[in-house]
Amino acid sequence: MQHPINIIANTMDNIFLLQLIKNGDKQAFKYIFDTYFTALCRFMYLYLGNTQEAEDIASDIFASLWENRKKLEIRLTFKAYLFQAAKNRCLNAIRDRKATVSLDDINGQDAPQVNVTDALETE
Numbered sequence: 565m566q567h568p569i570n571i572i573a574n575t576m577d578n579i580f581l582l583q584l585i586k587n588g589d590k591q592a593f594k595y596i597f598d599t600y601f602t603a604l605c606r607f608m609y610l611y612l613g614n615t616q617e618a619e620d621i622a623s624d625i626f627a628s629l630w631e632n633r634k635k636l637e638i639r640l641t642f643k644a645y646l647f648q649a650a651k652n653r654c655l656n657a658i659r660d661r662k663a664t665v666s667l668d669d670i671n672g673q674d675a676p677q678v679n680v681t682d683a684l685e686t687e
Contacts, residue, residue: 578641585633593633596642597626604650611654621653 584592601622608618625646629636638645 578638581642582636582638585629586636588633593630596629596646600643600646601626604646607647608650608654611651612657617657621657622650625649625653 581592581596585596604622604625605615605618608621609615612618612621628649629646
């Protein structure tokens with residue numbers, strides 16, 4: 565037997581679903597999670613190439629959704645909102661990866677060669 569929230573959610577509009585979630589309805593939130601979590605992970609994997617990172621970010625998106633549910637504004641659909649959030653978080657993660665390149669990652673190829681003795685003599 566199909567759960568009643570599934571039957572209702574298949575026909576209800578996003579405004580009603582949003583209102584349920586804003587009111588703390590855990591079944592409505594679970595419905596959104598169950599409907600979109602796997603698809604979000606697959607979508608983010610295309611950007612990130614890492615399953616665990618995609619799952620972590622998807623979990624963060626849903627945690628943020630629940631924590632901020634009272635002030636949540638969704639203009640189109642939950643699907644559009646979640647996938648836009650996923651895209652933004654992936655782009656941020658990629659940007660952060662590029663910003664945190666360690667010297668070990670450079671492998672000495674682009675690193676300047678410094679002779680400690682010469683550096684001390686110039687002072």
